[in-house]
Amino acid sequence: MRSRSYLLINLGLALLAAIFFVASIYIGRGGESLVGKLHAIDETDRSLAWLILKEVRLPRALLGLFVGATLGLTGAALQGLLRNPLAEPGLIGASSGAALGAVLVFYFGLAAGSAMFVPLGGVAGALISLGVLYMLSGRNPSIVTLILAGVAISAFTSALTSLALSLAASPYAVYEIIFWLLGSFTDRSMDQVRFAAPFMALGALLVASTARGLDALTLGEDTAATLGFNQEWLKARAVIGTGLAVGAAVSVTGVIGFVGLVVPHLVRPLVGHQPGRLLLPSTLAGAAMLLAADLLVRLPMNGPEPKLGVVTSLIGAPFFLWLILRTRREAP
Amino acid sequence: MKLIGKILLAALLAAVDAASAVAGTPPQRIVSINLCSDVLALELADPGTVKSVFRVAADPEDSPVADLAAKLPLNNATAEDILSAKPDLVLAHRYSSPFTLALLARAHVPVVQVKDASSFEDIRDNVRAVAAAIGHPERGEAWIARFDASLAASKRLPPAHPLRAVIYQDLGGAAAANTILGALLKHAGFENVVETPSSGGFVNLTIEELIDMRPDFVAVGVYRAHEPSLAHAQLAHPALRDYVAHHARAVDLPAKLWTCGTPFIADIADRLAAARDSFDGPKVN
Amino acid sequence: MELRVENLRASLGGARVLRRLSFDARGPSFIGLVGPNGAGKTTLIRAVANLIPFEGEISLDGAPVDSVEPRARAKKIAYLAQGAESHWPLSVERVVALGRLPHLEPFRAASPADEVAIERAMELADVTRFRDRDVLTLSGGERARVLLARALAVEAELLLVDEPVASLDPYHQLGVMEVLRAYVDQGRMVIAVLHDLSLAARYCDRLILLDEGIIRADGGPAEVLTAETLRSVYRVEALIGGEGRGFHVQPVKRVE
Numbered sequence: 001m002r003s004r005s006y007l008l009i010n011l012g013l014a015l016l017a018a019i020f021f022v023a024s025i026y027i028g029r030g031g032e033s034l035v036g037k038l039h040a041i042d043e044t045d046r047s048l049a050w051l052i053l054k055e056v057r058l059p060r061a062l063l064g065l066f067v068g069a070t071l072g073l074t075g076a077a078l079q080g081l082l083r084n085p086l087a088e089p090g091l092i093g094a095s096s097g098a099a100l101g102a103v104l105v106f107y108f109g110l111a112a113g114s115a116m117f118v119p120l121g122g123v124a125g126a127l128i129s130l131g132v133l134y135m136l137s138g139r140n141p142s143i144v145t146l147i148l149a150g151v152a153i154s155a156f157t158s159a160l161t162s163l164a165l166s167l168a169a170s171p172y173a174v175y176e177i178i179f180w181l182l183g184s185f186t187d188r189s190m191d192q193v194r195f196a197a198p199f200m201a202l203g204a205l206l207v208a209s210t211a212r213g214l215d216a217l218t219l220g221e222d223t224a225a226t227l228g229f230n231q232e233w234l235k236a237r238a239v240i241g242t243g244l245a246v247g248a249a250v251s252v253t254g255v256i257g258f259v260g261l262v263v264p265h266l267v268r269p270l271v272g273h274q275p276g277r278l279l280l281p282s283t284l285a286g287a288a289m290l291l292a293a294d295l296l297v298r299l300p301m302n303g304p305e306p307k308l309g310v311v312t313s314l315i316g317a318p319f320f321l322w323l324i325l326r327t328r329r330e331a332p
Numbered sequence: 333m334k335l336i337g338k339i340l341l342a343a344l345l346a347a348v349d350a351a352s353a354v355a356g357t358p359p360q361r362i363v364s365i366n367l368c369s370d371v372l373a374l375e376l377a378d379p380g381t382v383k384s385v386f387r388v389a390a391d392p393e394d395s396p397v398a399d400l401a402a403k404l405p406l407n408n409a410t411a412e413d414i415l416s417a418k419p420d421l422v423l424a425h426r427y428s429s430p431f432t433l434a435l436l437a438r439a440h441v442p443v444v445q446v447k448d449a450s451s452f453e454d455i456r457d458n459v460r461a462v463a464a465a466i467g468h469p470e471r472g473e474a475w476i477a478r479f480d481a482s483l484a485a486s487k488r489l490p491p492a493h494p495l496r497a498v499i500y501q502d503l504g505g506a507a508a509a510n511t512i513l514g515a516l517l518k519h520a521g522f523e524n525v526v527e528t529p530s531s532g533g534f535v536n537l538t539i540e541e542l543i544d545m546r547p548d549f550v551a552v553g554v555y556r557a558h559e560p561s562l563a564h565a566q567l568a569h570p571a572l573r574d575y576v577a578h579h580a581r582a583v584d585l586p587a588k589l590w591t592c593g594t595p596f597i598a599d600i601a602d603r604l605a606a607a608r609d610s611f612d613g614p615k616v617n
Numbered sequence: 618m619e620l621r622v623e624n625l626r627a628s629l630g631g632a633r634v635l636r637r638l639s640f641d642a643r644g645p646s647f648i649g650l651v652g653p654n655g656a657g658k659t660t661l662i663r664a665v666a667n668l669i670p671f672e673g674e675i676s677l678d679g680a681p682v683d684s685v686e687p688r689a690r691a692k693k694i695a696y697l698a699q700g701a702e703s704h705w706p707l708s709v710e711r712v713v714a715l716g717r718l719p720h721l722e723p724f725r726a727a728s729p730a731d732e733v734a735i736e737r738a739m740e741l742a743d744v745t746r747f748r749d750r751d752v753l754t755l756s757g758g759e760r761a762r763v764l765l766a767r768a769l770a771v772e773a774e775l776l777l778v779d780e781p782v783a784s785l786d787p788y789h790q791l792g793v794m795e796v797l798r799a800y801v802d803q804g805r806m807v808i809a810v811l812h813d814l815s816l817a818a819r820y821c822d823r824l825i826l827l828d829e830g831i832i833r834a835d836g837g838p839a840e841v842l843t844a845e846t847l848r849s850v851y852r853v854e855a856l857i858g859g860e861g862r863g864f865h866v867q868p869v870k871r872v873e
Contacts (some may be wrong), residue, residue, distance in 0.1 A: 003726060028540060029538070029540070029541060044579065047578075048543055048544075048546070048575070048579070051543065051571055051574055051575065052540050052543055052544075052571065054571075055569070055570045055571035055574065056538075056539055056540045056543075056569075056571045057540070083704040083705075106560055106562075107560050107561075115565070168559075168560075169559050170556070170559045170560050170561040171555050171556040171559060171561060171563075172502070172561040172562070172563045173561060175563075176561060176562045176563070179562055186538055187538055187539045187540075187566050187569055189569050189570050189571070190570065191570070212718055212721065215715055215718065216715060216718050217704075218703055218704050218705050218707065218712075218715065219698075219701055219702075219703060219704075219712075219715060219764070219767065220698060220701060220702070220704070222663075222666075222668055222696065222698050223696065223697075223698055223701060225666075225667075225668055225687075226666050226667075226668065226691060226694065226695065226696035227691050227715065227716075227718045227719055227771075228687045228688035228689075228690065228691030228692075228718065228719040229687070229718075230687055272707065272708070272711065273705035273706050273707055274705065274707055274711055275705065304536035305536075305538070
């Protein structure tokens with residue numbers, strides 16, 4: 001019956017993500033292709049094209065894939081968990097908390113360790129933000145409470161991030177605020193992919209394991225409990241999974257807003273509103289969308305690349321407003 | 333509030349007027365509020381006449397004359413800091429805050445501004461301007477003569493096969509031709525891969541774009557390399573390291589020698605000339 | 618199927634709601650929980666559903682409900698909360714299918730047995746004809762039947778329902794009561810919190826009358842709903858008449 005079209009939609013989204021992934025590797029600034037260079041006659045040209053492919057393009061494309069998947073997945077899961085179509089890791093403060101954690105480790109703790117620990121800082125920051133949100137908004141948060149608490153946490157942690165960066169013993173910290181708060185994939189390296197990917201994978205597994213619990217939550221917490229889902233355990237997996245995945249993602253790419261908000265809404269018309277069934281297509285669509293956005297920022301030929309977070313916010317913020325308007329209209 | 337402000341300002345003005353009462357003699361209370369003028373003032377002025385310098389002037393990472401500034405009071409380039417030192421001359425930069433400069437003008441404090449040097453001639457102009465303002469033009473000319481001699485020694489002609497070079501600053505910016513660093517590259521016989529002039533002086537270059545330009549020589553402008561920043565992390569990018577290891581030669585250029593266009597950039601010219609000369613021999617890495 | 622409740626005590630926000638409450642029940646049986654507001658009816662079925670902490674013992678076929686693994690318990694006890702709603706605009710069929718969640722194997726889609734159970738539940742609740750409709754676009758009465766079908770689809774031996782006919786018109790009230798009756802007639806047990814005493818008396822095999830956290834009367838409808846109990850527990854004078862499906866209780870006057 002419908003499971004076949006569900007499969008087809010997922011295959012389609014996976015194919016889309018794969019196409020953008022390959023395009024992300026081969027298409028450079030201003031739409032210039034790497035393919036020709038890989039087949040250049042001159043050996044140096046060829047080896048340099050390979051170097052760029054392996055060390056510059058591949059990590060960037062992998063980050064687009066992983067971070068997009070993370071944001072799509074966690075956005076869909078948070079919307080299901082909170083039964084609220086406006087939830088998103090960025091809006092509820094997890095992303096900016098992660099940025100704060102990553103910044104503290106990167107600028108103040110690195111002397112002791114290596115870049116390996118930056119994702120840990122991001123994870124800790126995201127988890128603390130989510131914990132505070134939980135305390136602020138209580139068991140059954142209304143849309144308003146949730147968004148306000150999220151705005152408060154975001155504003156506070158962003159301010160702390162800026163403060164930390166102005167106090168940091170780092171010559172460029174103040175300029176780098178823009179990276180942490182607006183996100184970018186430019187010139188990330190394979191090392192950073194390696195450090196962050198395990199956390200994103202672990203977080204994604206935890207979040208994915210909540211799929212049926214999120215379905216059950218459609219009918220409220222009591223009904224979910226009587227359908228055999230331990231509420232505390234379910235929330236713990238969704239929240240900790242989100243913290244791990246988003247924290248690690250932000251620690252490498254900075255805050256990329258609104259992807260987690262927009263993607264589930266784009267996917268719902270295709271697969272319906274059932275939260276558990278949304279997770280896989282949102283993951284795939286998130287990856288495809290972020291890869292596409294990252295291709296978009298490469299299109300302007302001259303000048304510095306626009307930050308990726310600028311593009312996603314430019315698209316996402318109006319969408320968010322439209323959602324609020326629609327929610328207002330539908331409310332009795 | 334307004335009234336109190338006026339009274340305070342009047343008090344400060346009275347103090348300043350008293351200080352600058354002795355006219356005609358060289359300034360005895362010089363306050364410099366920008367690193368670029370600090371360097372010139374400390375080199376040229378009589379010891380003891382510079383009463384305060386900008387806060388980074390005493391930092392050996394930032395300043396080539398940190399030892400000269402070591403015992404001086406440091407200022408934050410605010411009108412309050414400046415006026416309380418009762419200056420009879422303030423040295424500032426073309427880009428110093430216009431609000432601060434406007435307050436100084438109201439207090440009738442003479443201000444001399446150095447310009448953003450993007451050529452050797454700009455450097456000479458700045459030296460002359462400061463030397464004249466402090467009343468020792470002859471010291472300025474002597475320093476310029478030494479500077480010119482040093483530059484003459486590091487001058488290199490471009491080779492028949494051009495050597496393409498980039499000065500990559502750790503923020504990911506490459507020095508454009510219309511900067512002092514661009515002028516230095518040309519002076520040492522290199523061809524700058526960044527051909528277009530840039531209003532900001534630096535052109536944003538991703539690692540990929542840098543590699544695409546295939547520079548033979550990568551000069552890295554290093555600033556506080558031991559302090560964490562994304563900018564330094566970018567210099568450690570495997571692709572950049574791999575490119576430099578296999579396809580180019582590299583040299584570090586300490587930021588304190590070039591952040592301000594002063595005669596100290598002759599040291600940079602020496603380093604670039606030495607790098608240029610190394611291309612006549614085999615690569616040693 | 619045997620449900621045993623012994624010395625059940627429970628508190629809400631520090632106030633004792635259930636005090637030493639005991640009863641046994643054997644299926645198939647349709648049990649109506651009646652009593653005035655605040656008597657502890659909802660608390661009782663929430664305790665049986667293991668949704669709130671309690672003291673004392675509740676066991677199903679000899680196994681204490683609070684020591685059973687949640688999924689195993691979910692297969693045996695279904696629960697329909699008062700005024701349950703779907704938070705997302707799912708199709709009717711998908712809402713009903715949620716009732717099969719306790720039966721699904723990890724990483725497996727619904728089995729043919731699950732599909733059959735979903736069809737059966739939709740059939741029983743008479744919602745099959747709008748299976749593809751968005752549940753949020755249905756009328757209140759239709760939606761109540763869909764959510765009931767969800768609870769039926771669990772095919773649990775014990776179904777707990779909290780005020781299933783509140784806010785329904787008479788037509789839909791009768792519809793829901795008939796569905797519950799039919800479910801019992803398949804050999805299961807239903808415990809329903811009911812406020813409409815006539816409906817309770819007509820459809821239930823047994824009524825338990827709660828007041829201030831204790832059982833005041835327990836037995837057949839005619840035994841429980843006497844003029845005396847209505848006066849002492851509900852503090853109303855009522856007209857009681859009819860037999861079987863015609864049994865009715867009509868409150869007429871408050872007792873001063």
